[in-house]
Amino acid sequence: MKKFVSRSLILLLLSVMFAPFQLAAEPAPASTTATTEIPLSPQLNPELSGQESPSSSTALPSHSTLRPPTEIVRIAIIIDDLGYNLRRGVEVARLPGALTLAVLPHSPNGIALAELGHQQGKLIMLHTPMSNLQQLPLDAGGLTDQMTQQEFVDTLYSGLDSIPHIQGVNNHMGSYLTQLPEPMSWLMDTLAREQLFFVDSRTSPDSIAWETARDLALPTQKRDIFLDNERTAEAIGTQFDQLLRIAKRRGNAIAIGHPYPETVAFLTEVLPGLAELGVELVPVTQLIPKPALSSKPVLLEGKNSALQHRTRALNK
Ligand SMILES: [Zn+2]
Numbered sequence: 001m002k003k004f005v006s007r008s009l010i011l012l013l014l015s016v017m018f019a020p021f022q023l024a025a026e027p028a029p030a031s032t033t034a035t036t037e038i039p040l041s042p043q044l045n046p047e048l049s050g051q052e053s054p055s056s057s058t059a060l061p062s063h064s065t066l067r068p069p070t071e072i073v074r075i076a077i078i079i080d081d082l083g084y085n086l087r088r089g090v091e092v093a094r095l096p097g098a099l100t101l102a103v104l105p106h107s108p109n110g111i112a113l114a115e116l117g118h119q120q121g122k123l124i125m126l127h128t129p130m131s132n133l134q135q136l137p138l139d140a141g142g143l144t145d146q147m148t149q150q151e152f153v154d155t156l157y158s159g160l161d162s163i164p165h166i167q168g169v170n171n172h173m174g175s176y177l178t179q180l181p182e183p184m185s186w187l188m189d190t191l192a193r194e195q196l197f198f199v200d201s202r203t204s205p206d207s208i209a210w211e212t213a214r215d216l217a218l219p220t221q222k223r224d225i226f227l228d229n230e231r232t233a234e235a236i237g238t239q240f241d242q243l244l245r246i247a248k249r250r251g252n253a254i255a256i257g258h259p260y261p262e263t264v265a266f267l268t269e270v271l272p273g274l275a276e277l278g279v280e281l282v283p284v285t286q287l288i289p290k291p292a293l294s295s296k297p298v299l300l301e302g303k304n305s306a307l308q309h310r311t312r313a314l315n316k
Contacts, residue, residue, distance in 0.1 A: 073247040075274075076100055076284035077227070077255045077267070078170065078199065080127050082117075083107025083163075088259040093117040095264065097271045097281040102127035102170055102256075105141030105159030114163050123283035124165040125199070128156065130174030133204070138173070143187070145180055152186050160194065167285065168197035170223075170256075171209065178207035188213045197288050199223060201256060217291040221284065227257035227266075236266045244279065252287045 076098075082089045083104040093101065093116045101117040102125040103110045114124045129142035138144065141159035143152055160166055169191060177183055178200065187209075191198055197219035200210040213220035225243045228236050239255070246253035257263045274281055 072278050072280050073244075074252040074280045074282045074287060075243060075247050075255065076252075076282055076287050077257060078102050078125065078223070078284055079257050079259055079263075080170070080172065080201070081258050082113050082127070083110035085109070085259065086112070088261070088264070089113040090116065091264050092259045093120050093122060095267055095271065097274070098122070098283050099267075099281070100125060100284040102172075103163045103166075104129065104139060104172065106162045107140070110163045114165050118165040123167060123285060124163070125168045125170055125284075126159055126163055126166045127172045128159055128169050128174075129172040130177035132173040132177075133175045135176075136173065143177060143183065145177055145183060147183075149186055152183060153190055156187065156190050160196075166196065168199060168219075170199040171201045171203065173203060174201065174207075174209075175204040178204055178209040181208060181212065184209050184212040185216070188216045188218050192216050192218045197221075197285060199254070199284060199288075214291075219285075219288045219290050221254060221288045223256045224253045225255040227255050228260055228263045231260050231262045233262060233266060236262060240266070240270065247279065254284060254287055 078100040079092045080102045081104065082092065082101055084107050086109040089109055090113070092099070093113055098121065100123040101113070103114050103117075104127050117124055129138040129140075131138060131142070131144040131146075141155060141162065143155055147155065160169075169187075171178055188198060191213070198209065198213045200207055200213070200220065200222045202210075202223045210220055210222045224246050225239055227239045227243070229239075230236075236257075243253050243255045257267070271281060
């Protein structure tokens with residue numbers, strides 16, 4: 001573990017010294033490969049997908065000009081699949097720093113973990129199950145292509161109401177549903193009405209979720225990296241290096257991880273050292289451009305008051 005953490009930190013230092021002098025956002029890289037999803041509950045399972053092609057973690061940027069070491073880049077880390085395993089969820093909620101926690105709807109420990117996470121200063125999202133190409137069964141609150149619009153919206157609202165402190169949503173599984181225009185427009189319409197944001201987990205390279213959200217002027221962003229599709233310290237270290245590399249290049253980057261012991265151990269070790277290296281861990285809302293009439297992107301506040309404005313007018 002030490003070895004990989006050290007490697008990440010050394011890489012980061014080198015990047016700070018040698019990276020090009022730029023902070024501006026580039027378009028998020030298109031995510032890559034197809035998905036293999038495995039059933040979730042009551043075990044915790046990731047969407048095994050979108051694995052970014054790992055590249056050497058020792059290579060320096062070839063186009064090197066000096067960057068002031070004071071420049072800060074920002075990363076967000078969403079931990080998915082929370083709500084079923086209490087002990088692991090508590091470990092995640094107590095990790096240091098501004099992690100974002102994504103809790104499964106109607107999960108037996110979802111309320112307790114969302115409350116604990118909120119208490120610990122974590123941003124809380126709903127991790128909504130959606131139908132997948134493997135036709136694996138969905139957990140409670142799952143959205144499918146078989147639902148009428150009314151069933152779909154009712155199920156979504158029921159999930160949103162089942163967990164406190166929800167400020168946004170990302171998809172659990174969803175490699176099939178996120179390719180379908182109609183359910184995606186129902187989803188984003190509802191989230192827009194509730195002033196919630198959406199993060200596309202990118203469990204399929206053909207997902208149109210992000211584009212649909214953007215077209216409806218919903219605050220939205222895409223996942224860049226899955227941290228722990230492979231549950232070893234070495235693989236997680238490699239993915240974390242890749243996250244930092246994207247952040248250095250683009251100014252920010254978003255990762256998704258899961259409450260595995262290996263992931264928790266890695267984050268426990270690496271998170272406290274980020275600040276002194278010029279990397280800031282922020283709630284994912286701070287990396288979501290707020291749709292605005294002006295051409296200049298405005299970033300959302302870390303803690304917005306969206307829920308205060310939520311209404312349930314449509315479908316009760
Ligand atoms: Zn998930």
